Amino acid sequence: MGAADRARARLVDGLHDSGRLGSAAVEEAFRTVPRHLFLPGVPLARAYADEAVAVQAVDGVTTSSASQPSMMAIMLAQLDLRPGHRVLEVGAGTGYNAALMARIVGPQGHVIAVDIDEELVDGAARHLAASGVHDVELVCGDGALGHPAGAPYDRIILTVGSGEVRPEWIAQLAPRGRLLLPLALRGTQLSVALDLGADGALRSASVHRCAFVRLRGVGATSETGVPVGGGVSVLPAGGVVRPELVRAALAAPGPARHLPEPLSAADLWDGLGMWLALTEPGACRFLAGPVDPDDPDPDGLPAELMPVRGRGAGIGLAADASAGPGLAVVVLDPVADLGTRGPWPVRVRAFGPAGDALTERLLAAAVAWVNAGRPIPEDLRLTVVPRGVEVPPAGARAVVEQEHCRVLVHLSPD
């Protein structure tokens, strides 16, 4: 056994022990396909670490990466591939995921992988050839449109984030086919496996949190924050924020009220943050830049944000423009001991004249989140209803209107 085989065995043993390999077929594919041949020039230790490896960036922003193996394993389990399936992948990247899928669907199946970037498609072709994988069809094109020439597909997987379930993908699915995509739902990206029903609606079989680069081309949507001073950006869950109103609110900090539940970083971002985004029209997230070594003790909001992956992060509510400047933001309680991993005590701070009313709303939403069992993305059940299809929203905790679909959000079990 060579060094690459040993490194791969260690990686896959780790995936196995963490319970992420959903089936023997997925495990066999990970054990067989040589990831390092899809990442030429990358040291073996990195190629076989459970980490994403960026392979292309434009203006400092990653536009393509070999995804984190544990996330790929989660998605392949969600996809539930069977021998003989016809599969479309949007986001061929290095070609590694396509090679894994080709291994699982076998010689009776077929994998078509599309990437929008010609250089990446050429690279993927070289990697597949070097690995001895000859049964993946590569296409250079905009996968937002799917690839009608190869339809219908039993499975369509996006390995790139989308803000929408596009009608092209639904149209190219076989009856009872499954569409798996990283879907941004009011600012939270969710890996959602959606089964096409006879009524034309798609219902989720599973939901996981995820973080993928976003679609380029016709399906591109921007997710950049609006800078509001002090190195802080605000990302509204939907709609628009007026930066001048946010700045005016931040310049007028008000009182802070205790939030009865302590929160970890994951509770803040993926738990209460997701809940607020789904249930409150003015929900937004705040991100500060990386900690500045020349200013380790900043004043104002950045000093009170919770550390999430090396950056200050917050969630809150912004006032409607008609109400004037106002914000309510979940901030760390000064007694929080950041030497621990949390959960930490938190408070809700009001900013601006409209801040107090928003604080009340935010505290009430936090109580509702706790009463609902502190849901996280994995607890959601989504029904994606294309325009022209009728599904009553009975019992839905939230209804999210998107350009082509309405998304009904239930809790599982509810």
Ligand SMILES: C[S@@+](CC[C@H](N)C(=O)[O-])C[C@H]1O[C@@H](n2cnc3c(N)ncnc32)[C@H](O)[C@@H]1O
């Ligand atoms: C996270 S990478 C995919 C990783 C890949 N599955 C692998 O195994 O290496 C996302 C990819 O989506 C591609 N992409 C972005 N927008 C696209 C579009 N509209 N159509 C097709 N591919 C797109 C990017 O060029 C990038 O290669």
